[in-house]
Amino acid sequence: MQDTALRSPQLAAWLANTDIGLLELRTPNGTLRLGRQGDEIIELPAEEAEPELLSIRAPSLGVFLQSHPLTAVPLVRIGQRVEAGQTIGLLKIGPLLLPVTAPQPGIVDGILAADGLAVGYGAQMFDLHPL
Numbered sequence: 001m002q003d004t005a006l007r008s009p010q011l012a013a014w015l016a017n018t019d020i021g022l023l024e025l026r027t028p029n030g031t032l033r034l035g036r037q038g039d040e041i042i043e044l045p046a047e048e049a050e051p052e053l054l055s056i057r058a059p060s061l062g063v064f065l066q067s068h069p070l071t072a073v074p075l076v077r078i079g080q081r082v083e084a085g086q087t088i089g090l091l092k093i094g095p096l097l098l099p100v101t102a103p104q105p106g107i108v109d110g111i112l113a114a115d116g117l118a119v120g121y122g123a124q125m126f127d128l129h130p131l
Contacts, residue, residue: 003080011023011025011032011034012034012076013092015034016069021033021035021057022034023035039127040057041049041101043131053109053110053127053128053129054103054104054106054126054127054128054129054130055124055126055127055128056088056102056103056124056125056126056127057123057124057125058098058100058102058113058120058121058122058123058125059091059098059121060091060093060098061091061092061093061119061120061121062091062092062098062115062118062119063090063092063093063095063116063117063118063119064089064090064092064100064114064115064116064117064118064125065089065090065091065092065115065116066111066115066118067090067115068090068094068096068097069092075087075088075089075090075105076088076089076108076111076126077108078108078109078111079107079108080105080107081105081106081107081131082102082105082107082108082128083102083105084102084103084104084105085101085102086101086102087099087101088089088100088101088102088108089111089113089125089126091119100125100126103128104128104130104131105130105131106128106129106130106131107128107129107131108126108127108129109127109128109129110124110126110127111125111126112125112126112127113125113126114125118127
């Protein structure tokens, strides 16, 4: 946060002349948060870092299915909250359907496997934002 730390007084002065109550500036080097406390502008403590995405991998090889063959409704959608152990996809191995489950509660951030295509053991299938 080296660049913005040097400019904090200037940013605080600009913020004082606005109706903005909170200014958050994110860069690859870090985050600077300025907020109002009455008429005074103060630097706020940094927020806790967001947990990294959890990659859910194929437990076996097979053909990935987003929904059960007898229904057209996908088991999960991007942005959906899931619970630990919830089935989020299926792997078809011959006549068998193997569930792919969420290892912990979270929000589905990405579906990386293509519906109806083969995946190998350990292939990335989903990205999960842990809760």
